[in-house]
Amino acid sequence: MSGTPVLEMRDVFLTYHPPEGPVPAVRGVNLSVGAGEVVGVAGESGCGKSTLISTVLRLFPTSAKVEGEVLVDGENVFDMKWNRMRAVRWGEAAVVFQGALHSLNPIQRIGKQLAEPIMIHDKGASEASAMKRVRELLEQVNLPARHANAYPHQLSGGQKQRVMIALALTCDPKVLLCDEPTTALDVMVQAQILDLLKGIARDRSMGMVIISHDLSVLSTNCDRIAIMYAGRIVEQGDALDLFEHPAHPYTRALMGAFPTIGDETSRYAPSGLPGDPPFPGDLPSGCSFHPRCPRATEECKSIDVQLEPVGPSRKAACIHVMEGAGTV
Amino acid sequence: MAQINPSNIESLDLARKGEVQRRPSRVAGLSRFTGRRLLTGLGTLAFVLVVNFFIFQLLPGDPLARYKGAREISAEDLQKLREELDAPIWEQFFNYLKDPLQLDSFSTIQGKHVWDVIWAALPWTLCLLGTATIMATIIGIWIGIRAGWKRGSRFDRVSTGVTLFLYATPEFWLGLILILLFSTGVWIFPGIFPSSSAIDAGVSPGSLEGIISIAYHTILPAAALAAVYLADYSLIMRASMVDELGQDYLTTARAKGLMDRAIRRNHAVPNASLPTITLIFLNIGFVIGGAITVETVFSYPGLGLLTWDAIQNQDLPLLQALFLLFSVSVIVFNILADIAIAIVDPRIRV
Amino acid sequence: MTTETAEPVTRSPRAIAWSRRRTSTARFLRNFASYRTGMFGVGILVFFVLVALTAPLIFPVRLLNPNLNLDNESLCHPSWDFYYWLGCDDLGRSVMAELAWGARPSLIVGITASIIAMVIGTLVGIASGHFRGLFGGSMERLTDWFLVLPFVPLVIVLQAVLGQTSIWVTVLVLGITSWPGTARLVRAQTLSVEARPYIERAKVLGNSDWAQMTHHVLPNVMPLVIANTTLTVAIVVLSMTTLAFLGLFDDSIPTSAFEVGGISWGGMLDAADGSGAALLGAWWFLIPPGLCVIAVVLAFTLIGRTLEIVLNPRLGSD
Numbered sequence: 003m004s005g006t007p008v009l010e011m012r013d014v015f016l017t018y019h020p021p022e023g024p025v026p027a028v029r030g031v032n033l034s035v036g037a038g039e040v041v042g043v044a045g046e047s048g049c050g051k052s053t054l055i056s057t058v059l060r061l062f063p064t065s066a067k068v069e070g071e072v073l074v075d076g077e078n079v080f081d082m083k084w085n086r087m088r089a090v091r092w093g094e095a096a097v098v099f100q101g102a103l104h105s106l107n108p109i110q111r112i113g114k115q116l117a118e119p120i121m122i123h124d125k126g127a128s129e130a131s132a133m134k135r136v137r138e139l140l141e142q143v144n145l146p147a148r149h150a151n152a153y154p155h156q157l158s159g160g161q162k163q164r165v166m167i168a169l170a171l172t173c174d175p176k177v178l179l180c181d182e183p184t185t186a187l188d189v190m191v192q193a194q195i196l197d198l199l200k201g202i203a204r205d206r207s208m209g210m211v212i213i214s215h216d217l218s219v220l221s222t223n224c225d226r227i228a229i230m231y232a233g234r235i236v237e238q239g240d241a242l243d244l245f246e247h248p249a250h251p252y253t254r255a256l257m258g259a260f261p262t263i264g265d266e267t268s269r270y271a272p273s274g275l276p277g278d279p280p281f282p283g284d285l286p287s288g289c290s291f292h293p294r295c296p297r298a299t300e301e302c303k304s305i306d307v308q309l310e311p312v313g314p315s316r317k318a319a320c321i322h323v324m325e326g327a328g329t330v
Numbered sequence: 331m332a333q334i335n336p337s338n339i340e341s342l343d344l345a346r347k348g349e350v351q352r353r354p355s356r357v358a359g360l361s362r363f364t365g366r367r368l369l370t371g372l373g374t375l376a377f378v379l380v381v382n383f384f385i386f387q388l389l390p391g392d393p394l395a396r397y398k399g400a401r402e403i404s405a406e407d408l409q410k411l412r413e414e415l416d417a418p419i420w421e422q423f424f425n426y427l428k429d430p431l432q433l434d435s436f437s438t439i440q441g442k443h444v445w446d447v448i449w450a451a452l453p454w455t456l457c458l459l460g461t462a463t464i465m466a467t468i469i470g471i472w473i474g475i476r477a478g479w480k481r482g483s484r485f486d487r488v489s490t491g492v493t494l495f496l497y498a499t500p501e502f503w504l505g506l507i508l509i510l511l512f513s514t515g516v517w518i519f520p521g522i523f524p525s526s527s528a529i530d531a532g533v534s535p536g537s538l539e540g541i542i543s544i545a546y547h548t549i550l551p552a553a554a555l556a557a558v559y560l561a562d563y564s565l566i567m568r569a570s571m572v573d574e575l576g577q578d579y580l581t582t583a584r585a586k587g588l589m590d591r592a593i594r595r596n597h598a599v600p601n602a603s604l605p606t607i608t609l610i611f612l613n614i615g616f617v618i619g620g621a622i623t624v625e626t627v628f629s630y631p632g633l634g635l636l637t638w639d640a641i642q643n644q645d646l647p648l649l650q651a652l653f654l655l656f657s658v659s660v661i662v663f664n665i666l667a668d669i670a671i672a673i674v675d676p677r678i679r680v
Numbered sequence: 681m682t683t684e685t686a687e688p689v690t691r692s693p694r695a696i697a698w699s700r701r702r703t704s705t706a707r708f709l710r711n712f713a714s715y716r717t718g719m720f721g722v723g724i725l726v727f728f729v730l731v732a733l734t735a736p737l738i739f740p741v742r743l744l745n746p747n748l749n750l751d752n753e754s755l756c757h758p759s760w761d762f763y764y765w766l767g768c769d770d771l772g773r774s775v776m777a778e779l780a781w782g783a784r785p786s787l788i789v790g791i792t793a794s795i796i797a798m799v800i801g802t803l804v805g806i807a808s809g810h811f812r813g814l815f816g817g818s819m820e821r822l823t824d825w826f827l828v829l830p831f832v833p834l835v836i837v838l839q840a841v842l843g844q845t846s847i848w849v850t851v852l853v854l855g856i857t858s859w860p861g862t863a864r865l866v867r868a869q870t871l872s873v874e875a876r877p878y879i880e881r882a883k884v885l886g887n888s889d890w891a892q893m894t895h896h897v898l899p900n901v902m903p904l905v906i907a908n909t910t911l912t913v914a915i916v917v918l919s920m921t922t923l924a925f926l927g928l929f930d931d932s933i934p935t936s937a938f939e940v941g942g943i944s945w946g947g948m949l950d951a952a953d954g955s956g957a958a959l960l961g962a963w964w965f966l967i968p969p970g971l972c973v974i975a976v977v978l979a980f981t982l983i984g985r986t987l988e989i990v991l992n993p994r995l996g997s998d
Contacts, residue, residue, distance in 0.1 A: 059585050091587035107597050109581045109604075109676055118596075119586040155677045165573055169582075377825040388841045498914065498977035500921050503949055503970035509958040509964060525959065622832055623922055627953060638926070641836055649837070656830035664828065 007034040008176045008209035014070035025283040027053040029233035035209035043213045043218030045230035046279045051213045054180045059091050092119045095177035096170035101163030102186035106154040113150030119172045139168040160191035180212045184219055185300050196223045217256055221245045229253050232280055233289035239316035249318040251295045359372040367665045378657040383426050386650050415637030442511025445653045456633035459617050462555035479594055497561035501622035505554035523550050526629035566609055570602035604675055608667045615663025711990050718986025724979035732783035736937035746771040753963045766952035767964040770955035781943040783949055787942055789851050792918040796855030798909040806865025806893050839928040847930045847941035854916050865908055873900045903991045905979040910984035914977045919945035921973050945969040
């Protein structure tokens with residue numbers, strides 16, 4: 003990582019305000035991504051990872067309140083006027099949405115939807131030049147150019163995901179945010195998509211964030227990984243290292259726990275994690291993981307633990323791990 | 331045989347799903363679809379013919395007197411008519427099927443051929459209903475889009491209240507109120523519009539004076555009809571828009587940097603319009619038979635008033651013809667509705 | 681409640697099912713009550729039901745007999761006299777009295793005809809959705825064909841055929857012409873319910889057609905049918921008003937407190953039209969009956985829409 007990060011989040015908070023009462027979805031996240039770097043964000047449903055992505059392009063509802071800063075190439079997104087915001091959307095940062103869902107307009111041809119951001123962001127573009135670029139983009143994601151005439155329902159899940167990737171690349175953004183890019187895809191197709199994304203990040207020096215609930219997807223494709231729980235990052239560090247030597251009890255549980263040789267306490271950790279993640283509107287006191295944590299003690303209920311360094315280039319938010327060396 | 335490796339697994343998948351449909355094949359599919367729909371329509375028409383025949387047999391009274399009606403008729407024709415009506419019912423039905431349009435039948439009240447009478451009234455109905463439908467469609471859809479897009483806003487709450495009110499309103503009552511306000515004139519309302527007939531007496535419909543007179547006479551009844559129709563369109567359009575609001579592709583559109591108006595116009599509205607298109611076609615089919623009350627209130631010489639007169643005077647041949655006409659128009663527009671939606675929605679397989 | 685939790689084993693499955701139905705009904709009612717528009721509709725409905733029930737007490741039946749009101753001038757203006765707050769109709773009768781009595785046929789025809797339509801529609805709908813092959817197909821065809829018949833002319837002709845001496849003729853006519861909409865809805869629901877996996881299991885376990893339709897499909901379909909029927913009442917009331925306006929409704933003069941036909945809001949509007957009330961500016965005879973129709977139709981529409989929302993939260997608030 004060299005130079006200024008293309009994406010930087012500083013103390014980001016986001017609270018939804020539905021009629022039933024405030025729901026803090028993101029509670030103090032710090033994350034930075036450099037050019038050419040791939041950062042993975044892992045966590046169960048409801049931990050706030052999708053909300054985190056929505057802060058970058060301000061796609062959250064107007065009733066939600068945000069604090070902190072999100073800097074795209076040094077510019078704070080929360081301070082921008084809407085004209086600038088719309089230019090930044092797709093032009094500087096783009097999101098790869100889940101292709102399997104209805105992320106594409108069902109009654110419009112793929113080509114037209116791909117050409118749309120080109121026509122918006124490049125005022126001088128003619129329709130012909132836009133369509134030429136569309137065909138180039140389709141080729142870059144290994145799709146035959148004739149798919150530009152297809153409708154979304156005519157494509158398979160994997161093909162739609164490639165279209166979403168091509169769509170995100172139309173305006174050459176500096177930051178690419180991938181929201182569950184491989185969910186609902188077959189394993190072989192998953193591998194292809196991830197290879198594609200990795201190649202894109204390297205070749206174009208983009209900063210990339212990949213969100214997934216599946217750690218195995220992230221482990222070999224990311225440089226760094228952040229684990230999210232209840233709106234906070236509870237562990238962060240080098241991908242392979244974190245995978246082999248998880249520090250935070252939640253990370254360990256996510257790994258699926260075969261017992262680590264020499265570690266007696268890991269025998270007590272169940273291979274599945276009991277219970278559900280807490281509802282963001284109704285969080286436990288102290289460390290939000292303590293109701294499900296196999297290592298929880300009395301102190302855990304009262305100390306609102308933050309991310310602290312736990313070893314070289316590793317941080318974790320757990321009082322038990324902080325005390326000694328980072329790995330066991 | 332192509333070598334199977336990860337990069338071409340998906341192309342094989344596409345081959346299995348079926349090639350991306352090219353334009354020519356969809357046009358061919360649409361003609362086949364239309365053909366199939368026409369066949370179904372013919373089946374429905376057969377049912378209508380059966381009902382049309384038998385239901386009028388049930389009317390009480392002397393059929394001979396009804397069929398003879400007000401016209402002069404020779405003794406031998408009368409005898410022929412009597413024989414026809416005394417024949418067993420299956421024979422009568424068979425004869426009916428030979429000529430369902432009954433091109434020779436006479437209207438009993440007017441002494442003219444049934445279809446001549448209908449032909450004279452048809453343009454007025456089209457004028458009235460055309461105006462009403464166009465107004466209702468434009469206004470209703472506009473309200474529905476705006477109310478649905480800005481759901482919960484003051485415009486939404488007020489317009490939904492107003493449209494629900496109009497939905498519950500009997501159109502003939504609205505017509506009477508309009509006459510009270512704008513024809514008779516009470517309080518501050520001017521009484522400047524005529525309350526009956528479609529055109530001033532003695533004025534030629536083709537002239538400029540005639541066109542103005544027609545417009546003057548049509549505006550109140552058309553407004554009464556339009557107000558009630560637009561409620562339906564507006565409520566459906568609003569519901570469709572609200573359905574679309576939650577869809578993911580709108581988030582994609584926002585993320586691309588589109589302005590609100592462009593998202594609404596290019597993405598939300600086209601998708602939300604699909605159910606409304608069906609409704610508009612279906613409604614046109616039904617309105618032809620449904621303007622009876624308004625035409626009665628305004629003495630507007632269209633098919634509705636004709637139907638009313640036919641009922642009052644037990645003009646059997648005319649009623650039968652009108653019934654058939656109304657049913658056929660519903661069938662035709664049902665078919666058009668299905669075809670229209672198949673053209674516009676690429677997801678429908680033809 | 682306490683005995684149940686202490687001895688769960690002794691309760692029969694039927695008893696458990698019934699107590700669950702009670703709690704879910706209570707929950708449903710609470711949910712419904714939270715929607716203001718729906719409760720507003722219920723309020724209007726309750727008001728008109730009370731009016732229909734108490735009409736003879738507040739407005740004695742003699743007010744409706746033209747022969748007993750010959751002293752009043754035709755279309756007399758509103759005055760301070762309670763019975764004549766809204767003046768007289770073209771025969772000198774109290775408009776207020778007519779409005780009150782007019783609530784009866786609207787509610788009775790509306791509700792009974794809709795129930796008939798609901799029964800027919802549900803039967804045809806479930807049959808056409810459940811049975812494959814000739815029987816089911818013909819049920820489906822029947823529904824589509826009935827939808828094509830022009831409603832107003834058909835109703836008018838049927839009414840003319842069957843005569844207009846009784847309110848129950850109108851109930852019958854409207855009942856047998858309003859079922860196709862319900863049938864179509866029920867058919868779609870039946871198809872969707874029967875596609876669920878547990879139905880397959882039931883079939884394999886040897887459920888008869890009848891058992892499957894009554895035990896599985898019917899309970900799933902009923903909530904939507906109730907919502908749809910409520911909306912049907914609104915349409916039936918409007919149709920009935922149209923029929924009365926065209927003079928095709930019972931127009932006898934009530935002579936006792938238990939009669940329900942005779943005076944209807946649509947009939948009042950017919951008289952208003954015929955006597956030229958609009959041209960004479962007699963707004964007191966013209967406006968109130970229409971407003972009453974709108975109120976009742978609106979009430980059922982609001983209740984029906986709220987039922988739909990409560991049964992399908994995805995529709996959201998409006």
